[in-house]
Each structure stands twice: as C-alpha cells, then as structure tokens.
Amino acid sequence: MADIKAGVNQLFLREEELRTGMELLFYAYREFTAEPDEILAEIGFGRAHHRVIYFVGRYPKITVSELLAILKITKQSLSRVLGELVRQGFILQQTGVRDRRQRLLELTEKGVELERQLSETQRQRIARAYRMAGAEAVEGFRKVMLGMLDDEDRAKFTPPLPARLAAVKR
Amino acid sequence: MADIKAGVNQLFLREEELRTGMELLFYAYREFTAEPDEILAEIGFGRAHHRVIYFVGRYPKITVSELLAILKITKQSLSRVLGELVRQGFILQQTGVRDRRQRLLELTEKGVELERQLSETQRQRIARAYRMAGAEAVEGFRKVMLGMLDDEDRAKFTPPLPARLAAVKR
DNA sequence: CCAATCACGTCAACATGGCTGACATAAAAG
DNA sequence: CTTTTATGTCAGCCATGTTGACGTGATTGG
Numbered sequence A, B: 001m002a003d004i005k006a007g008v009n010q011l012f013l014r015e016e017e018l019r020t021g022m023e024l025l026f027y028a029y030r031e032f033t034a035e036p037d038e039i040l041a042e043i044g045f046g047r048a049h050h051r052v053i054y055f056v057g058r059y060p061k062i063t064v065s066e067l068l069a070i071l072k073i074t075k076q077s078l079s080r081v082l083g084e085l086v087r088q089g090f091i092l093q094q095t096g097v098r099d100r101r102q103r104l105l106e107l108t109e110k111g112v113e114l115e116r117q118l119s120e121t122q123r124q125r126i127a128r129a130y131r132m133a134g135a136e137a138v139e140g141f142r143k144v145m146l147g148m149l150d151d152e153d154r155a156k157f158t159p160p161l162p163a164r165l166a167a168v169k170r
Numbered sequence C: 001c002c003a004a005t006c007a008c009g010t011c012a013a014c015a016t017g018g019c020t021g022a023c024a025t026a027a028a029a030g
Numbered sequence D: 001c002t003t004t005t006a007t008g009t010c011a012g013c014c015a016t017g018t019t020g021a022c023g024t025g026a027t028t029g030g
Helices: A002-042 A046-060 A065-070 A075-087 A107-131 A135-148 A151-155 A161-169 B002-042 B047-058 B064-071 B077-088 B109-133 B135-148 B151-155 B160-167
Strands: A089-094 A103-107 B091-095 B103-106
Touching: A002 A046, A002 A107, A002 B002, A002 B047, A002 B109, A002 B135, A046 A065, A046 A075, A046 A089, A046 A107, A046 B002, A065 A075, A065 A103, A075 A089, A075 B077, A103 A107, A107 A135, A107 B135, A135 B109, A135 B135, A151 A161, A161 B047, B002 B047, B002 B091, B002 B109, B047 B077, B047 B103, B047 B109, B064 B077, B064 B103, B077 B091, B077 B151, B103 B109, B109 B135
Parallel strands: none
Antiparallel strands: A089 A103, B091 B103
16 A cells, blocks of 8 residues: 555656656746847847847858758748848858858858847856756756757767767877 | 966856757757647647647646736737637636636546647656656756746746645654 | 759748737626 | 726737749769
C-alpha cells in the first residue's frame, strides 16, 4: 500500500514537474519577445524582421539559403521581410565572389543600431536571470535546453571539430 | 595590457554566453511546438487551439477572463478558437453557480484525449532533456527560467501562502 | 560546351491568429 | 435602479506563415 502510494506520488510529481517545464517555456518565450515586439511595432516591423536582423548580425556574410535553413521558413516568407529590410537600408546585399549567384547579407550601420536596440532588453533579461541564478544554475539551464533540441539544432551549439581539438589539447 | 585583454575577453564571453541563451530559447521553443503543430494541422486546428486546450486542462472550471489573463490575448481572438473547440465538443461550458455570468470551462473526454495526444510529445521531449541533464541541472534550469519571467508570471510558480506555510511547518 | 542544376527572386492566393472598435445582453453590485 | 462586470459577436485590418508556378543568371558535370 505504501508502495502504491509512493508510486502514484512519484507519477504526480513527475507530471507536475513536466508541466512546469512546459509552462516555463511558454511564459519565458512570450515575455522574452514582448519588449522587442513593442519597439518593432513602432517602426512598422514585426518579429520576423527581428529574427532576420538578429541572425544576419550574428553571421555576417550569411547567404540567403543559410538563413532559410536557420529560420526554417519558406523563401517567399523570408523575401517579404528581407526585402523591406534591404530597401529601408538595414541590410546590405553583396554578390558573392566565389559564387556570384549568392547574395551575402550584412547589417548596415543602421541595421547594427537596430539590432543592438532590439536585443538589448533581451540581453538584460537573460543577464539578470543568469546573475540571479548563479553560474551552476546557468550550466544546468544550458544542459536542459540542449537536451530539448533535435540533433540538427544541437549541433549549432557544439563547437566544430577544430575548436574541439583545441579544447582537448589544452 | 593583460588587464585590458582579460576585460575584453570577459566581455566577449559574456556576450557570447547571452547570445547562446537567446538562441537556445529560440530553437527550443520552435522545436517544442513543431510536433503538436503537425497533429493540429491534420484536424484543422492551430497552435492557439493547443494553448486553450492545455490551460483548460490544467485549470478545470477556469473562467473566460482567467484564461484571457493567462494567454494575454483579446477576447475576440480567444472566442474564435474557444468557439470552435466548444462547437466541436472538445470543451464544455457550464454557467457558474456563484456567479451566473461566468462560463466555467472544462475539457470533455474528447478534449482530454486531444490534450493528452498533443502534449505527449512535449512531455517526452522535456522528460528526455531532464533525464539527460540530471536533477541538479533541472534545478538550475528552473532557476534561470524563473529569473527570466516578470513578477506576475513568476508568481504562478510560487506556491500560494497556504502551501508555503505547510512547507515551513514540515 | 551545353544541358541540367542551383541560388535567388517574384507574383498570386490562401490560412492562422493576433489586433481595434463598436455594440449587445444578462447578471451582479452598489 | 443605475452602473459595472462577464461574456459574446460582427466587421475589418495586419503580420507572417503556407503552396504553386514561373523566371533569370551562374555554376557545374558529362
């Protein structure tokens, strides 16, 4: 009897724990995007513009297809927002040198400024959370988040071979 | 000179660390919603339906305004999806007893079944991540995620006073 | 070298899920 | 009995995703 009760309690705790995780993700993501969304709305942009600005800033000279692979949206969806960003001078397209079919994307100064402004509140939010939680908790956070990803996305956070070798050598 | 270099490196690490956090959130959220989205698409529903189903399942007898406060969308947006869910027999509305203006929402059996099906992949994903990361990491994850929330949402995860008292008594 | 493939762009049409504003009704509360 | 509250509804707009079709210039493989 005690065993059964303990088992049920185990299940309940587990269920509750998992739901907490789901909800943390829901609320965190929503609040994480709320502040940039407000800024974006003022200049007639949306969250999609932010994502493009962010990843172009993150990976200068990124190609359109690489960006598509990260965002996992169709090129038609991307071209709408990307076109606006280019026309309004936030992003620069340069024809690739090795492959002249490619359009290499880069933030202009104006783009860098917007990126900084948009991500600032998010950086602050994360920095605050990291500070409050402590280094050990941050490591746990990273571990759990990585565990939620599929292999493909998880690989983005695994240093590529050269860096791994360097780490081993140390 | 060494100080400056160290300082710069500090800043770089910090910046990189924060960006990693931002991206983990982006990728994790996307993958977290991808599988339910597929199931939902098959039956002509969207993510909004899932959220309603989820929270009605989570808080049986919830009122419309409580649900609105959780989801933070307009009643017009909610009524579109809620109406479909009610008409198609996933959710039951009962007039409140104490306050007859209220419509208390509950999942039907059909609703419970759909909720279970939708959340199953998510539960598995989280369970897997928790298992892989270990109990300590999970605690860190919770801490960091809580730190990202505004007070209002964070309060949802703080046990209400009675429970806190009980915990102290123990 | 030329046909096939590739990177990218564009047009058109549609769905989902947010939003605002206006108005309605029944119940509760002061 | 007037006001406020909880809910619902109609109508229209916007952002962002989708599919499908088609075009153009650059690259590449047989």
